[in-house]
Amino acid sequence: MTASELLAEIADVGRDARRGGYSRHAFDAPEHDLRTWFVERAQQVGLDVETDRNGNLWAWWGAPGANAVVTGSHLDSVPGGGAFDGPLGVVSALAAVEALQAKGFRPAKPFAVVVFAEEEGGRFGVPCLGSRLLTGTIDADRARALRDPSGVTFAEAAAKAGLDVDRVGADPDRLGLIGQFLELHVEQGRGLIDLGSPVAVGSTVIAHGRWRFSFAGQGNHAGATLLADRVDPMLPAAETVVAARQLARKLSDARATVGRLVPTPGGTNVIASTVDLWLDARVPGTSTPQLVEEITQAARAAAEAEGCELAVTRESYSDDVVFDDALRRSLGEWLGNPPELPTGAGHDAAILAGFVPSGMLYVRNPTGISHAPEEFAEADDVEAGARALAEVLERLAR
CATH class of the missing domain: 3.40.630.10 (Zn peptidases)
Structure with missing residues (x-):
């Protein structure tokens, strides 16, 4: 055949x-x-x-x-x-x-x-x-x-x-x-x-790899919680998505993608308690870890500004x-x-x-x-x- x-x-x-x-x-x-x-x-x-x-x-x-x-x-x-x-x-x-x-x-x-x-x-x-x-x-x-x-x-x-x-x-x-x-x-x-x-x-x-960014905040009611009282992990997660694109643009032929983002518990009227996102980063040569470190720094700054915690885990990497x-x-x-x-x-x-x-x-x-x-x-x-x-x-x- x-x-x-x-x-x-x-x-x-x-x-x-x-x-x-x-x-x-x-x-x-x-x-x-x-x-x-x-x-x-x-x-x-x-x-x-x-x-x-x-x-x-x-x-x-x-x-x-x-x-x-x-x-x-x-x-x-x-x-x-x-x-x-x-x-x-x-x-x-x-x-x-x-x-x-x-x-x-x-x-x-x-x-x-x-x-x-x-x-x-x-x-x-x-x-x-x-x-x-x-x-x-x-x-x-x-x-x-x-x-x-x-x-x-x-x-x-x-x-x-x-x-x-x-x-x-x-x-x-x-x-x-x-x-x-x-x-x-x-x-x-x-x-x-x-x-x-x-x-x-x-x-x-x-060279390419995948990293998991885990943002932890405080879950709460979307209607009853004032904006000033929130610790919302969705905000630093969103800022990280944008930072990945902006930082990758500064390197020749770099690619940085967030294709998956998971809020928990995931309700429409619920402030998330945690948000996990997965970053796929690819840069020719030896610059992929450098790019990921810059994205991580931006993510940590955004998490701190919202009062959230951040853990970053490398899931795979190949030179x-x-x-x-x-x-x-x-x-x-x-x-x-x-x-x-x-x-x-x-x-x-x-x-x-x-x-x-x-x-x-x-x-x-x-x-x-x-x-x-x-x-x-x-x-x-x-x-x-x-x-x-x-x-x-x-x-x-x-």
């Missing part, structure tokens, strides 16, 4: 009637359905599927072994996300395997398609959780204690999904099997629109990533020297890049929009990406 046909098979899984787009999160029903679909599809093309200790799915073409060529992506989404972010890399990998089999190719090296768990962090807050656990770049106890918005811990959800939660964590033996990792992904921007190319090779990933130079050059040569693109989006490939030679391919997104229902890729470009992936996988696995 083609990549487009495989995408069509899962087009109705996890549709979000309220937000639009798709909401597919780690260990929830839509994500479970997608994992089941992947296992069935992988088995239909002769792959043997196993689940590792961290909930990542591995579909092996032949016996597992060292120096493996591994490709794949993820199936989960952000809340209300698009149809291509994650699944495109998975369906393209399956389509590439089927295309290689049709021409009689058999890999001379171990070969696997992987589906990483909780890449977006849409349920438990930490992006690339499956690859971070695999590589040991997040503490297992911290991961087990992560909670979703309903208060369910990662350990509870993982156990319900059938994982042995005592074994969650770094998996050096499995990581040691990977010789090279390649991830195909829809472009999250408009670089390929401007360059007029359906496919690009990834060059770098901008700038430069993909493996030799692999990047090979990809360009084999594909006729397509453009090379940096990205401000995080990926499992960027986590693995600190441990094994890793690379990325991007497929053109004509809207330039991602993490939203308008995310898109033309069928011709989807197939161009799958063909490019098949081409480089054949060369890598000879």
Whole structure:
């Protein structure tokens, strides 16, 4: 089957009637359905599927072994996300395997398609959780204690999904099997629109992280409490949202976003007792922590002015990533020297890049929009990406 046909098979899984787009999160029903679909599809093309200790799915073409060529992506989404972010890399990998089999190719090296768990962090807050656990770049106890918005811990959800939660964590033996990792992904921007190319090779990933700002004040009655008597955490939270934008504008190519803000108790006629907001900050080079420190200073000043308390917690952070130079050059040569693109989006490939030679391919997104229902890729470009992936996988696995 083609990549487009495989995408069509899962087009109705996890549709979000309220937000639009798709909401597919780690260990929830839509994500479970997608994992089941992947296992069935992988088995239909002769792959043997196993689940590792961290909930990542591995579909092996032949016996597992060292120096493996591994490709794949993820199936989960952000809340209300698009149809291509994650699944495109998975369906393209399956389509590439089927295309290689049709021409009689058999890999001379171990070969696997992987589906990483909780890449977006849409349920438990930490992006690339499956690859971070695999590589040991997040503490297992911290991961087990992560909670979703309903208060369910990662350990509870993982156990319900059938994982042995005592074994969650770094998996050096499995990581040691990977010789090279390649991830195909829809472009999250408009670089390929401007360059007029359906496919690009990834060059770098901008340093990025997520921080939680927790403002504590005094809950009270919205009608009975005079303005002069209030200790309202919503005010410093709002000022922090504005400060993030203003401070980020002072740095070249910086991005600072508050996409989630949660007041407690959340009543329309109630002054909040606490307000939590999550800051996503990304700056090329080494300036992301500096930007976050400046935003934190502004937030503390606003909290003090309102008589509130503030606690700031770093939930994740990754430095700038430069993909493996030799692999990047090979990809360009084999594909006729397509453009090379940096990205401000995080990926499992960027986590693995600190441990094994890793690379990325991007497929053109004509809207330039991602993490939203308008995310898109033309069928011709989807197939161009799958063909490019098949081409480089054949060369890598000879």
